[in-house]
Structures are given as C-alpha cells and as structure tokens.
Amino acid sequence: MQGVKMSKKSFRLAVFLIPFLLCGGAGEGTAQSVPKKGGTITVGLNTDVTAVDPHVTTAFITATVLNHVFEPLVGHGEKMELVPVLAERWEVSPDYKTITFHLRKGKLFHNGREMVADDVKYSIERILDPKTGNPRRDILQKIDRIEVADRYKAIFHMKEKDASIFYVLAYIAPITAIVPKEEVEKQGGVMKHPVGTGPFKFVEWKPDRHLILERFDSYKPQPGPPNGFGGERAVYVDRLKFIPVVEESVATMALLNKEVDFLQYVPFKDVERFRGDYVKKGIVIDEVPGQSWYEVFFGCKNAITKDVKFRQACAHAVDREFVTQAATRGYAARNPSFVDVQNAYYSPAHKTWYKKDLKKAKQLLQEAGYKGEPVEIVTTKKYAMMYNIGIAVQSELAEAGIKSKLTVVEWANLLNLLYKGDYQIMTFGISPRPDPVSAYIYTKYNGFDDQFPRMKQLRDEAQGTIDFQARKKLFEEAHQLTYQGVPAIVFFNYNYFHAYWKHLKGYKMWNTNFPRFWGVWLDK
Amino acid sequence: MFQYILKRIIYFIPTLFLVALMIFFLIHLIPGDPVTVMLGQDANPETVKQLRQEMGLDRPLPVQFALWMGSVLKGDFGHSIQTRRPVMQSISERFPVTLSLTILALLFSLLLSIPSGVLAAVYQNTRKDYLFMIGTILGVSIPGFWLGLISLLIFSVHLRWFPTIGFVPWWVEFWEGLRYLVLPSITLGLFMAAVVARMTRSSMLEVMRLEYITHARAKGLTEWKVIIKHALKNAFGPTLTTIGIQFGTLLGGAVVTESVFSLPGLGQYVVTSIYGRDYPVVQGCILFMAVVYVIINLVVDLLYAYFDPRIEYQ
Numbered sequence: 001m002q003g004v005k006m007s008k009k010s011f012r013l014a015v016f017l018i019p020f021l022l023c024g025g026a027g028e029g030t031a032q033s034v035p036k037k038g039g040t041i042t043v044g045l046n047t048d049v050t051a052v053d054p055h056v057t058t059a060f061i062t063a064t065v066l067n068h069v070f071e072p073l074v075g076h077g078e079k080m081e082l083v084p085v086l087a088e089r090w091e092v093s094p095d096y097k098t099i100t101f102h103l104r105k106g107k108l109f110h111n112g113r114e115m116v117a118d119d120v121k122y123s124i125e126r127i128l129d130p131k132t133g134n135p136r137r138d139i140l141q142k143i144d145r146i147e148v149a150d151r152y153k154a155i156f157h158m159k160e161k162d163a164s165i166f167y168v169l170a171y172i173a174p175i176t177a178i179v180p181k182e183e184v185e186k187q188g189g190v191m192k193h194p195v196g197t198g199p200f201k202f203v204e205w206k207p208d209r210h211l212i213l214e215r216f217d218s219y220k221p222q223p224g225p226p227n228g229f230g231g232e233r234a235v236y237v238d239r240l241k242f243i244p245v246v247e248e249s250v251a252t253m254a255l256l257n258k259e260v261d262f263l264q265y266v267p268f269k270d271v272e273r274f275r276g277d278y279v280k281k282g283i284v285i286d287e288v289p290g291q292s293w294y295e296v297f298f299g300c301k302n303a304i305t306k307d308v309k310f311r312q313a314c315a316h317a318v319d320r321e322f323v324t325q326a327a328t329r330g331y332a333a334r335n336p337s338f339v340d341v342q343n344a345y346y347s348p349a350h351k352t353w354y355k356k357d358l359k360k361a362k363q364l365l366q367e368a369g370y371k372g373e374p375v376e377i378v379t380t381k382k383y384a385m386m387y388n389i390g391i392a393v394q395s396e397l398a399e400a401g402i403k404s405k406l407t408v409v410e411w412a413n414l415l416n417l418l419y420k421g422d423y424q425i426m427t428f429g430i431s432p433r434p435d436p437v438s439a440y441i442y443t444k445y446n447g448f449d450d451q452f453p454r455m456k457q458l459r460d461e462a463q464g465t466i467d468f469q470a471r472k473k474l475f476e477e478a479h480q481l482t483y484q485g486v487p488a489i490v491f492f493n494y495n496y497f498h499a500y501w502k503h504l505k506g507y508k509m510w511n512t513n514f515p516r517f518w519g520v521w522l523d524k
Numbered sequence: 525m526f527q528y529i530l531k532r533i534i535y536f537i538p539t540l541f542l543v544a545l546m547i548f549f550l551i552h553l554i555p556g557d558p559v560t561v562m563l564g565q566d567a568n569p570e571t572v573k574q575l576r577q578e579m580g581l582d583r584p585l586p587v588q589f590a591l592w593m594g595s596v597l598k599g600d601f602g603h604s605i606q607t608r609r610p611v612m613q614s615i616s617e618r619f620p621v622t623l624s625l626t627i628l629a630l631l632f633s634l635l636l637s638i639p640s641g642v643l644a645a646v647y648q649n650t651r652k653d654y655l656f657m658i659g660t661i662l663g664v665s666i667p668g669f670w671l672g673l674i675s676l677l678i679f680s681v682h683l684r685w686f687p688t689i690g691f692v693p694w695w696v697e698f699w700e701g702l703r704y705l706v707l708p709s710i711t712l713g714l715f716m717a718a719v720v721a722r723m724t725r726s727s728m729l730e731v732m733r734l735e736y737i738t739h740a741r742a743k744g745l746t747e748w749k750v751i752i753k754h755a756l757k758n759a760f761g762p763t764l765t766t767i768g769i770q771f772g773t774l775l776g777g778a779v780v781t782e783s784v785f786s787l788p789g790l791g792q793y794v795v796t797s798i799y800g801r802d803y804p805v806v807q808g809c810i811l812f813m814a815v816v817y818v819i820i821n822l823v824v825d826l827l828y829a830y831f832d833p834r835i836e837y838q
Contacts, residue, residue: 044689050606050607051606051607051608053608056608057562057606058563130574130575130578131578133562133575133578133579135562135563135571137571138568138570138571138574190608192608192609206617206788207607207609207614207617207618207788207793208618208786208787208788208789208792208793209690209691209788210690243689243690243786244786245689245786246783246786246792247673247783247784247786249673250673250676250688250689250784250785250786251689253676253677253680253681253688254688254689256681257680257681257684257688259687259688259689259690260689382799409555410554410555410556410799411556411561411799412554412555412556412557412560412561412799412800412801413554413555413556414556415556415560415561416555416556416557416560419560419568419569419572420569441568444568445568445569
C-alpha cells in the first residue's frame with residue numbers, strides 16, 4: 001500500500017495539473033475530431049496515370065486516382081472481406097447459377113442521373129466486349145447474361161459455378177466500375193472525361209502534369225462506418241490534385257517544400273530519414289503490412305529446374321531472411337505462401353517451409369544428378385526489389401555449389417518469359433490477390449500444374465464453392481503442394497509507406513496501399 | 525536558293541521513309557509486346573492472344589507497316605495503346621514544352637559559350653584560358669541528372685527561388701511559366717555551352733592566325749573590331765554546325781532533364797512509351813523528331829551562306 005500513498009502537496013499538484021493535462025489531450029483530440037471543409041490536397045504520384053477509362057487498365061497508379069471517381073457493386077473491407085458498395089445486398093441461388101444484386105437507391109452519376117440496373121448490365125457487357133480491351137474480361141467469362149429484373153435489381157445468370165466472381169467485381173482497381181452508357185457513347189467509346197458515382201468528380205487530366213478531381217456535392221455515401229472501400233465516404237476537401245513526380249528524391253524535396261501534401265510512395269532507403277529528421281519537421285509517416293508478394297519462380301519445364309529435387313535443394317540453399325533483408329531492408333512480413341499474411345484465408349498452415357540447410361541441399365543436388373551446370377536467373381531493373389532478390393538468391397545458391405548467372409531483361413520481356421514459362425529461375429513480384437485462386441494461377445504458366453495436376457483441381461474446386469471454410473482448406477492444401485513441389489520460393493509481403501504533412505487530418509492508411517481521401521480534411 | 529530548298533525538301537522524303545521503316549521494324553523486333561505490358565501481371569496467354577488479334581498485332585509486319593504508313597500519310601499517327609489518346613494530340617501538347625526548354629537551353633548556352641570561347645582564344649595560354657578549359661571540362665563531365673538534383677536542392681528547397689515540381693506553360697502565364705523553365709534550361713544548356721565554347725575557341729584560334737586578320741590590324745582597326753567583325757564571323761561556321769547538331773540532340777535528349785524536373789515533354793514520353801512498347805507513340809514521336817531534325821539541318825545549311833559568302837546554293 002506504501003506505493004500508492006501520496007503526500008498532501010503532491011495531491012494538490014495533481015488536482016491542479018489534471019484539468020490542464022486533460023485539456024491538452026482534448027485539444028489534440030479536438031483538432032483531429034473537427035473536420036473542416038475546403039482546400040486542395042496535392043498528391044505526389046511516382047508515375048502518371050495510364051488512362052482515365054476504368055475499364056481499360058488495371059494499372060495501380062490509375063486505380064489510385066480512379067477509386068475516388070468510380071464505385072463497384074461490391075468492394076473489400078479492411079480485412080479483405082466483401083462489403084456492399086453500389087449493391088446494398090446480394091443473394092446467391094443454391095445452385096450458384098444466379099446472383100441477384102439489389103442496388104442502392106438515389107446513387108447519382110456525376111452527370112446528375114441516377115444509377116440503375118440498366119447501368120450494371122451495360123457496364124458488365126462493356127467489360128465483356130472484346131473491343132473494350134478489359135484485362136480482366138476473361139475472369140468474367142462465366143457470366144452468361146445479365147437480366148434487369150427491375151430498376152434496382154440486376155440478376156447475373158452464370159454458365160457455371162464461380163466463387164471468384166465476387167473478387168473480380170470487388171477488384172481493388174475500379175476495373176468493374178459501373179459507368180453511364182450515355183457518357184461513354186458521347187465520348188466516342190473510350191472515356192476521356194470519366195463520369196462515375198464516386199465521391200469525387202473528374203475535372204481534367206494533363207498528361208505528365210496533373211490530374212484534378214473535385215468534390216461531388218450530390219454524393220450519397222453508403223451507410224455505416226468507413227470500412228475499406230465500403231461504408232461512409234465523407235468528403236471535406238474541395239479538390240484533389242495528383243502530380244506525377246518520377247524521381248524519388250525530387251518527390252521528397254517537393255514534400256519538404258510543401259508543394260505536395262502527400263506522397264504515396266516512400267523508398268525503403270529513405271524510411272529512417274523520414275522517421276528521424278522529417279518527422280521533427282511535421283511530416284507523418286505511416287506503415288502497414290502489405291499484400292504484394294515477391295518470389296523466385298522455377299521454370300518447371302526447363303532443363304535442370306524441372307527436377308523437383310533440384311528445386312527442393314534450392315529451397316534448402318536459400319536463407320529467405322537474408323533475401324528479404326537485401327530486398328526490403330526488413331520492412332516486410334516474412335511469408336513463404338502465395339496467400340498473403342493479411343488475407344482472410346491465411347492460416348498457420350501457410351507458414352510451413354524449408355530451413356536453410358546446406359548439407360541437405362548438397363545431398364538433394366547429388367540425388368538430382370546436378371553436375372555444376374550454370375542455371376540462369378532472369379530479373380529486371382524496373383523494380384529494385386526484383387533485382388535485389390536476384391543478386392541475393394545468386395549468392396545463396398553459390399554457397400550450396402549451384403552455379404548461376406544473372407540476366408537482366410526489360411520488364412516487357414520478363415512478362416513474356418513468365419507467361420511462356422521459358423526460364424529456369426525468375427525473380428518476380430505480384431500485386432495483391434485477395435482471391436487466392438488468382439494467386440495460385442501462376443503455377444499454370446511455369447509448368448508446375450503439369451507435374452502436379454492436383455493444383456489445377458484445387459483451383460477449380462475453390463472456384464466452385466463460396467463456403468469459406470471449404471476454400472480455406474483447399475488453399476492450405478495448395479500451399480502444402482507448393483511446399484512439396486517448390487514451383488517458387490516466396491519471400492515476403494512488403495510493407496507500404498505513405499508520408500504526409502500533419503496538417504492533413506483524418507487520414508487512415510490500410511493494407512491495399514491505395515490512399516483514400518474521403519474522411520480527410522486540411523488543418524493548415 | 526528556292527530551287528535548293530525545294531531539292532532538299534524532296535530529299536527529305538526518302539530520308540523520312542527510311543527513318544519510318546527503321547523505327548517500325550526496330551521497335552517491333554525488341555522482345556516483349558504492348559499487350560503483355562498493358563495487361564501486366566494479368567497477361568495470361570489466352571487474353572494476350574485475343575487482344576493481339578483485336579489490335580491487329582497478329583498481322584504480318586509488312587502489312588502492319590503499310591497500314592501505319594497509310595494513316596501517317598493522311599496525317600493520322602494513330603492512338604496510344606496505353607492511354608488511348610491520339611498520338612498527334614500528345615505530340616502537339618508535349619512538343620512545345622520540349623521546344624521551349626531546348627530554345628531556352630540554347631540561348632543560355634550561347635550566351636555563356638560564345639563570349640567565353642572568344643575570350644579564351646584571345647587570351648590563349650593565360651590563366652583566363654586555363655580557367656576556361658577547366659570550366660568546359662566540368663561542363664562536359666558533370667552529369668545532367670546530378671546537376672539537376674543539386675540545383676533543385678539549392679535553388680528550390682533552400683533558397684525557394686524556383687518550384688521543385690510542376691509545370692505552367694509560359695504561353696498561358698509568361699513569368700510564372702519561365703520560373704518553371706529556368707533551372708531545367710540551365711541544367712540542359714550547360715553541357716551544350718561547354719561543347720560550343722570549346723568549338724568557338726578552336727575555330728577562333730585557327731582564324732586568328734590567318735593573314736587577313738593581320739591585314740585588318742594593319743588597317744588600324746581596333747582589336748575588338750578585328751575579333752568580333754572579322755575573326756568571329758568567319759570562325760562561326762564550324763560552331764554553327766556544332767550548334768545545329770547539339771540543338772537536335774537536345775530536342776531528343778532532354779529526357780533526363782524532363783524526368784528530374786517533372787516536365788511533361790516529348791523526350792520522357794518517348795522513353796516511357798519504349799518501355800511500354802507503345803508502338804504508335806514511339807513510331808509517331810520519332811518520326812516527328814526526325815522531321816524536326818531535318819528542318820533544323822536545312823536551316824543551319826542556309827545560315828552558312830550568311831556567315832561564309834563563298835557558299836552559294838544551287
């Protein structure tokens with residue numbers, strides 16, 4: 001009891017100080033809790049958008065901007081769960097052959113017209129039309145037709161079961177956004193002045209200069225608290241101005257000069273500097289675990305790497321922690337699975353992987369009949385992480401006696417090789433795949449499915465059910481199969497960083513790396 | 525003179541045709557295609573095949589070339605595969621930025637290089653000349669990328685004289701527009717200044733040794749009149765050639781400067797499009813640059829006559 005005793009003097013001092021301390025705390029809280037309308041947030045992007053028609057590109061940078069202009073039927077919440085957006089609810093028939101979407105009433109396009117079921121039918125049919133050039137069209141191929149049951153009800157008739165359709169409709173880039181037919185036709189078939197239902201409307205895009213969005217005052221937010229791309233979207237700022245700044249160091253200078261309020265990308269090498277000097281100046285740096293996954297793929301049809309024992313030897317030879325440090329300076333969640341650590345389907349079963357064991361690696365190499373022939377590691381310099389993984393893996397393989405040469409190719413060429421499966425070892429990185437089916441699809445391209453046909457069956461079975469537990473089990477088995485056959489060595493899901501001035505209030509980062517400027521206000 | 529110009533313009537046709545042919549086949553020969561880049565990680569072989577068919581990329585190359593040339597002759601450079609915008613529209617938006625940057629860089633470099641080159645020649649083998657030589661070696665050696673970043677750090681971040689990013693066209697707001705171009709043009713012009721200055725110095729030294737200069741001095745002309753009116757005018761021929769070549773190089777080579785200073789110019793656009801295998805953009809922009817380049821060469825050739833009266837055009 002001695003410890004809690006207080007002298008009279010101390011007690012008086014505490015009574016005197018407590019209101020001040022509370023006021024101090026409340027003052028900070030009040031500043032955060034009183035949103036103000038007005039102002040422009042200037043956002044520095046690391047490259048320019050590629051197009052402004054949501055149906056023609058999956059580019060991350062375009063989605064960063066257009067997610068403020070367009071909305072899908074369903075979206076992802078903070079935990080990657082499915083949340084309603086334009087559809088307030090949906091029903092799936094017991095045979096999975098029809099999915100009925102009930103639309104929200106009173107959702108307006110930026111041209112003032114109400115969004116109705118006809119727009120859903122038009123948008124999905126536009127995506128399915130080969131002339132549109134939608135990169136995700138093939139994933140919607142299982143839609144047979146769309147019926148407009150009434151003004152607010154659209155029924156998707158499916159050719160066969162397809163659980164992945166919800167993930168495609170909720171894709172984190174607005175690739176399945178609902179668009180108004182009259183605007184697309186008025187603009188000659190491709191949107192140059194996009195019109196959506198989102199909280200911001202498009203003003204102008206001057207390529208490589210800026211892209212400006214303006215608050216849509218007639219926006220009707222979804223009910224409920226903000227949750228990922230769902231829930232309320234209160235808009236306080238008048239405008240968003242996106243400026244492409246290609247050079248990383250120039251982007252930092254622009255932030256320090258207050259020419260931009262927000263940077264969507266902070267290189268790993270600068271994180272410590274931001275956290276030290278720049279935080280003192282009033283810059284905030286946020287970090288969240290990401291979902292993108294980086295790996296080396298093995299060409300399972302090619303000489304040497306087609307041998308499972310050789311691939312297992314590589315898995316024993318490579319210290320994944322060393323490679324992760326080399327590529328990310330440690331700013332990453334270590335994860336050997338195709339399923340990212342943030343994913344709802346991720347479980348401890350996905351942690352299973354090989355430990356570095358050079359003795360075991362050498363024994364497996366002997367069993368594989370490896371005689372020191374050089375293998376080729378293909379990489380690119382377009383993404384520093386991919387290149388750094390290549391260098392680190394090369395040195396790790398050398399320790400086990402595996403000779404390799406690093407070949408640097410251009411990004412376009414690397415993609416070509418990836419889909420042909422025409423390589424021995426390739427460093428690669430893949431953006432978030434909330435539906436693990438679309439992550440495990442990569443084993444189709446490197447020839448792994450031919451060696452382990454069960455992988456394709458697992459994908460098909462997962463596409464055929466919406467039962468969460470059943471799917472979870474299937475993905476756990478899929479990981480077990482990758483452990484057994486080593487189609488790739490997955491290293492990490494790297495962390496995302498956003499940096500902004502503290503006068504930007506209410507900003508909340510989440511794990512898709514897409515900034516959301518609803519619920520954000522300026523307090524300069 | 526008129527006949528000469530006409531003849532040169534007729535010569536342009538095969539030159540430009542060869543440029544078009546070369547750029548078309550070279551860009552198509554590089555591994556990787558626009559569909560794969562456009563689809564990125566979603567580029568599965570079935571989708572790639574379908575899109576290639578839809579875009580006509582599965583046709584034989586000579587057919588694709590003929591179709592493209594047909595459109596170009598009608599003034600249609602096609603649409604960007606990535607952005608879906610007309611190539612000609614992008615060129616007309618971006619070329620004025622690159623041209624403004626290049627002209628300002630040229631003016632800056634001439635203001636710096638000609639007087640310093642002349643002075644170095646006049647004060648040959650003195651401290652002034654050695655200082656000049658060091659300056660030009662530095663000018664040629666300092667990488668534009670580094671110079672751009674350092675100038676941004678000093679003049680934009682610390683002194684806040686100039687903006688770090690963004691662009692305002694000077695034809696919309698003149699003074700504000702110039703603020704955005706000062707640092708990039710100095711960065712870009714410094715290399716050219718060093719090259720032109722060295723050329724001016726060596727041409728001047730050659731001319732200053734000729735007899736007519738001694739004669740001009742013997743006539744009692746002031747030294748500066750001899751240098752400016754008699755020596756410089758004759759020494760300017762080779763310098764003019766260098767300026768012409770450098771100007772063309774600057775037009776196509778402003779990529780690094782445009783990238784560091786975030787300028788929406790043509791150079792950066794071409795490089796991005798090459799990486800994205802955006803064939804219509806690469807072909808259109810390079811053909812356009814080739815046209816500009818041959819025009820600059822023609823202008824330089826015509827200017828020779830002014831500086832060297834012995835040249836006649838037939």
